Amino acid sequence: MKDGHGYTVILQRHDGSVDFNRTYAEYWGGFGSPFTEMWLGNEYFHNLTSLGSRLYIELRYSDLSFRYVDYSDVIIDFYDNSYYYLRHVGPMTGNASDILHLYDGYYFGAHDVNLYRELCDCPMLNYGGWWDGCCRSPCGLTMPYNDPTYPFGWNCTAETTIKLMSVKMMVRRECFDCACVSSYMSVSGVYEITSPVTNNPILVECVMKDGYGYTVSTAGEV
Incomplete structure (x- = not known):
């Protein structure tokens, strides 16, 4: 870590x-x-x-x-x-x-x-x-x-x-969406990913369902 x-x-x-x-x-x-x-x-x-x-x-x-x-x-x-x-x-x-x-x-x-x-x-x-x-x-x-x-x-x-x-x-x-987050996390929640636009870290709310990650909402940059 x-x-x-x-x-x-x-x-x-x-x-x-x-x-x-x-x-x-x-x-x-x-x-x-x-x-x-x-x-x-x-x-x-x-x-x-x-x-x-x-x-x-x-x-x-x-x-x-x-x-x-x-x-x-x-x-x-x-x-x-x-x-x-x-x-x-x-x-x-x-x-x-x-x-x-x-x-x-x-x-x-x-x-x-x-x-x-x-x-x-x-x-x-x-x-x-x-x-x-x-x-x-x-x-x-x-x-x-x-x-x-x-x-x-x-x-x-x-x-x-x-x-x-x-x-x-x-x-x-580097994860750019919740689909990537689902490769190592199985619990829904708020996670830090990398913005594909600015390349800076941002927070997203992810819902994990049937082994996939879905993006619900995004917050500002961390």
């Missing part, structure tokens, strides 16, 4: 106990444990962001500093029912660098599936999966935890004297 909202954790790392050099199929279905380190899975990532979802990344460093990036909307889509790509990256706020836009439009790859192998064949994918086939950044959140070749990091050019110790990447689906 964050700021009164529920987020789904996609990626979590803090000690290197889980090997992230996995096959494309493993990245598809997910691996690890929420009690240690994990990747939820690209199929779930796609389902959670297919209509656009907020993406929040927490970064904690060896000097005890905390940094974050907050993307207003991100969409993970797929091509030919199997190749996932970063279709859209929205505006970012936060006190860390905007690295994700480097990968906007790129397909996800791993050591056994790399659609860019003939184009640029980035060796980083031999260490961990990501939306990168051309080494747009010399480090990454799925790289080995203690390997200086392609280190675990977010922005290597700014992380020369400190080390990234932990990361948590999570998404929150």
Whole structure:
């Protein structure tokens, strides 16, 4: 839970106990444990962001500093029912660098599936999966935890004297109507959604019936 909202954790790392050099199929279905380190899975990532979802990344460093990036909307889509790509990256706020836009439009790859192998064949994918086939950044959140070749990091050019110790990447689906609210709430009531016009939070009265959410009335912006 964050700021009164529920987020789904996609990626979590803090000690290197889980090997992230996995096959494309493993990245598809997910691996690890929420009690240690994990990747939820690209199929779930796609389902959670297919209509656009907020993406929040927490970064904690060896000097005890905390940094974050907050993307207003991100969409993970797929091509030919199997190749996932970063279709859209929205505006970012936060006190860390905007690295994700480097990968906007790129397909996800791993050591056994790399659609860019003939184009640029980035060796980083031999260490961990990501939306990168051309080494747009010399480090990454799925790289080995203690390997200086392609280190675990977010922005290597700014992380020369400190080390990234932990990361948590999570998404929150933006709801624009009561039909969306019904996907996680079954009780009628007043709920906060995102206005499709202003993109600001508003309150709506929802009636839940037969598994569907119906909008009765709307209030002003929160």
